[in-house]
Amino acid sequence: MHILVVGGGMGGTILANNLARRLSGELEQGSSKITMLSATDKHMYQPGLLYVAVGKMSTTELYRDQKSLLEPSIDFHVDPVEKFDMDNNSVTTKSGKKISYDILCIATGSRGNAAGIPGLAENACQFYTEADALAMYKKLQKFEGGKVVVATGVPHKCPMSPLEITFFLVDYFKKRGIWDKVDLHYTYPIGRVHSLEPVANWAAPEFDKLGITYETLFNMKEVVPGKVISEEDSSAEFDLLVTVPPHKGQQVIEDNELGAGGFIPTDKKKLNMEGRENVFVLGDTTNLPISKAGSTAHFEAEALGENIAALVQQGEPVREYDGKVFCFIEAGDGKATYAMFDYNNPPNPQAPTSGLHWFKTAYNRMYWASARGII
Amino acid sequence: MSDRILVDAKNTFCPGPLMELISNMKMADVGAELELLSTDEGSAADIPEWVNKVGHEIIESFKEDDVLHIIVKKVK
Amino acid sequence: MSSEISVQQQVDRFMQGAGDALTDDTVARLGFMINELLIIADRITRNKNIMKLLEMSESKDFAKVLDALGNAVESQKNAPKSSGIGGMLKVMGDPNVQNSLRLLGSINKELNK
Numbered sequence: 001m002h003i004l005v006v007g008g009g010m011g012g013t014i015l016a017n018n019l020a021r022r023l024s025g026e027l028e029q030g031s032s033k034i035t036m037l038s039a040t041d042k043h044m045y046q047p048g049l050l051y052v053a054v055g056k057m058s059t060t061e062l063y064r065d066q067k068s069l070l071e072p073s074i075d076f077h078v079d080p081v082e083k084f085d086m087d088n089n090s091v092t093t094k095s096g097k098k099i100s101y102d103i104l105c106i107a108t109g110s111r112g113n114a115a116g117i118p119g120l121a122e123n124a125c126q127f128y129t130e131a132d133a134l135a136m137y138k139k140l141q142k143f144e145g146g147k148v149v150v151a152t153g154v155p156h157k158c159p160m161s162p163l164e165i166t167f168f169l170v171d172y173f174k175k176r177g178i179w180d181k182v183d184l185h186y187t188y189p190i191g192r193v194h195s196l197e198p199v200a201n202w203a204a205p206e207f208d209k210l211g212i213t214y215e216t217l218f219n220m221k222e223v224v225p226g227k228v229i230s231e232e233d234s235s236a237e238f239d240l241l242v243t244v245p246p247h248k249g250q251q252v253i254e255d256n257e258l259g260a261g262g263f264i265p266t267d268k269k270k271l272n273m274e275g276r277e278n279v280f281v282l283g284d285t286t287n288l289p290i291s292k293a294g295s296t297a298h299f300e301a302e303a304l305g306e307n308i309a310a311l312v313q314q315g316e317p318v319r320e321y322d323g324k325v326f327c328f329i330e331a332g333d334g335k336a337t338y339a340m341f342d343y344n345n346p347p348n349p350q351a352p353t354s355g356l357h358w359f360k361t362a363y364n365r366m367y368w369a370s371a372r373g374i375i
Numbered sequence: 376m377s378d379r380i381l382v383d384a385k386n387t388f389c390p391g392p393l394m395e396l397i398s399n400m401k402m403a404d405v406g407a408e409l410e411l412l413s414t415d416e417g418s419a420a421d422i423p424e425w426v427n428k429v430g431h432e433i434i435e436s437f438k439e440d441d442v443l444h445i446i447v448k449k450v451k
Numbered sequence: 452m453s454s455e456i457s458v459q460q461q462v463d464r465f466m467q468g469a470g471d472a473l474t475d476d477t478v479a480r481l482g483f484m485i486n487e488l489l490i491i492a493d494r495i496t497r498n499k500n501i502m503k504l505l506e507m508s509e510s511k512d513f514a515k516v517l518d519a520l521g522n523a524v525e526s527q528k529n530a531p532k533s534s535g536i537g538g539m540l541k542v543m544g545d546p547n548v549q550n551s552l553r554l555l556g557s558i559n560k561e562l563n564k
Contacts, residue, residue, distance in 0.1 A: 217428060219397060
C-alpha cells in the first residue's frame with residue numbers, strides 16, 4: 001500500500017508520523033510505503049505568530065527542519081503537488097514527477113486572504129505570516145496612541161485569535177505605558193463577541209472592565225485609509241487597524257476544482273473526500289463547519305492514523321472522528337483558559353488562571369514533540 | 376431545488392451556524408440559494424437578523440426533527 | 452497566624468508561590484527541555500540497537516568487556532615497544548594474543564553471516 005500525504009503542516013506531519021509508528025512492520029518489510037510531499041523543508045509553529053506580533057516570542061523559535069520532525073521511514077520530498085488525477089490515483093508534482101498512490105491524504109491547509117476585501121491588505125496589520133507578524137510588531141513599536149480597531153473576516157484560522165490579539169494588545173499598550181492614550185474597539189462578524197456563547201459571555205464583561213468598546217454583526221466590506229466599512233452599513237475609524245483576515249484554501253485545491261474557496265467537501269466523521277473512498281482530508285483543508293485550528297488537525301490526524309492503519313492491516317476502518325477540538329484562550333494579564341468541545345458536547349470554559357497560561361507557554365515549546373506524534 | 380448550496384451546521388459550536396452561513400454566502404454567486412441546517416437555539420433569531428441587516432433575503436424557514444432549515448438567497 | 456490550614460489552602464498557597472516565582476521565560480525554558488527530553492526518550496526507546504545496547508549493558512560480561520578495554524588501554528600506555536620480526540614473533544607466541552586473535556576471528560565470522 002502506498003500512502004501519499006500531501007502537505008507537511010501540523011495535520012500532515014502528525015498523520016504521517018502516526019501512520020509510520022502504526023505501520024512500522026509493514027514499512028520495514030516494504031509491503032507499505034509512506035511518502036510526504038510538501039512545499040517547504042521548514043516546519044512552522046503557526047500559533048507562535050500571534051506572540052511574535054506583540055514581541056512575546058522570537059521568529060527563530062517558530063521553525064524546525066521538517067525532516068527532523070518526521071519518522072525516518074517516511075519518504076519526504078520538497079516537491080508540492082500541482083495536479084490531482086483522482087480517477088487514476090495519481091498526482092503530478094511541480095518538478096513534473098507523476099506519483100501513484102493507493103491512499104491519498106490532503107492536508108495543504110489554509111492561508112490568509114486579505115486581498116479578498118478591498119483595501120484591507122494595504123491598510124491593516126495582520127499576523128498570519130512571519131513577515132506580517134514582524135511588520136505588525138514594528139508598527140506597534142512606533143504607535144504612540146489613538147484609535148485601534150480589531151476587525152475579523154470569515155472564515156478564519158484559529159477562532160480564538162480575535163480575542164487573544166485584543167487582550168495581548170491591552171497587555172502590550174499597558175507595558176509601554178500608553179494604554180490611557182489608546183481607544184481600543186473590537187468588531188466581530190456575528191451577533192456576540194465570540195462564536196462560542198460561553199466564551200462571548202465571559203469576554204464581553206472583560207471588555208467592559210478594560211474599557212474596550214465593541215460592535216457585533218460587523219463584516220468588513222471595504223477599507224479606506226483610516227476607516228473600515230462593514231457590509232451591515234456601519235463603519236469604524238482607526239489610526240491602527242489589526243485584522244484577522246478572511247482565509248481560503250490553497251491555490252492548488254482551487255486550481256484542481258476540488259472545492260469552493262479551496263476547501264474540500266469532506267465527510268464529517270470518516271474524513272474522506274465526498275465521493276472518494278481512498279482520499280482523506282484533514283485540518284484547514286476540509287469544508288467542515290468546525291474550527292480551523294491546529295488542535296482540530298491534530299485530533300483528526302489521530303483518528304485518521306488509526307483508521308488508515310486499520311484499512312491497511314485489516315481492510316476496514318475502526319473509528320470515526322468525533323469532532324473534538326481543544327483551544328487554549330490567552331486572556332491577557334498572564335492568564336489563560338481553554339475551550340473543549342465535539343460534535344455532541346458544547347464547550348464549557350472556566351475562568352482563566354495563571355496555571356493554564358503556563359501550560360500554554362510550555363506547550364508553545366513542546367509542540368515539536370506533538371508534531372512527532374509523542375504527545 | 377438541486378442547485379441549492381447545503382450548509383450543514385448541525386451540532387457545531389465553533390465557528391457556528393451564522394459564521395458558516397456568512398462564509399458560504401461570500402463564496403456563492405449573487406442569486407444563489409443556500410440552505411442552512413442548524414440545531415443551535417439562537418439561530419432562529421440571529422440568522423434572520425443578519426440576513427435582513429445586510430439586505431439578503433430569507434426564502435423559507437422551517438423546523439423538521441429538531442433541525443432548523445433556513446433558506447437564504449444572496450441578493451447582492 | 453493560625454497553624455491549622457486546610458489542604459485546599461495549602462494547594463492555593465503553593466500555586467500562589469509558584470506563580471510568583473515563575474516567569475514566562477522560566478516556563479518556556481522548562482517546556483523546551485521537556486520537549487527535547489521527550490524526543491530523546493522517544494528516539495531511544497524506539498531504536499532497537501540502543502535498546503539492545505542497554506540490555507547488554509546490564510549483563511556481567513558487558514561489564515567485563517568494558518573493564519578489559521579500560522585495562523588494555525592503560526597497559527598499552529606503559530608497554531615497552533617491540534620492533535622488528537623478532538619482536539613480532541615473540542608477541543605472536545603470547546597465548547593472550549592468540550586468544551585475542553581467535554576472538555577477532557569469530558567476531559568477523561559473525562559479521563559475515
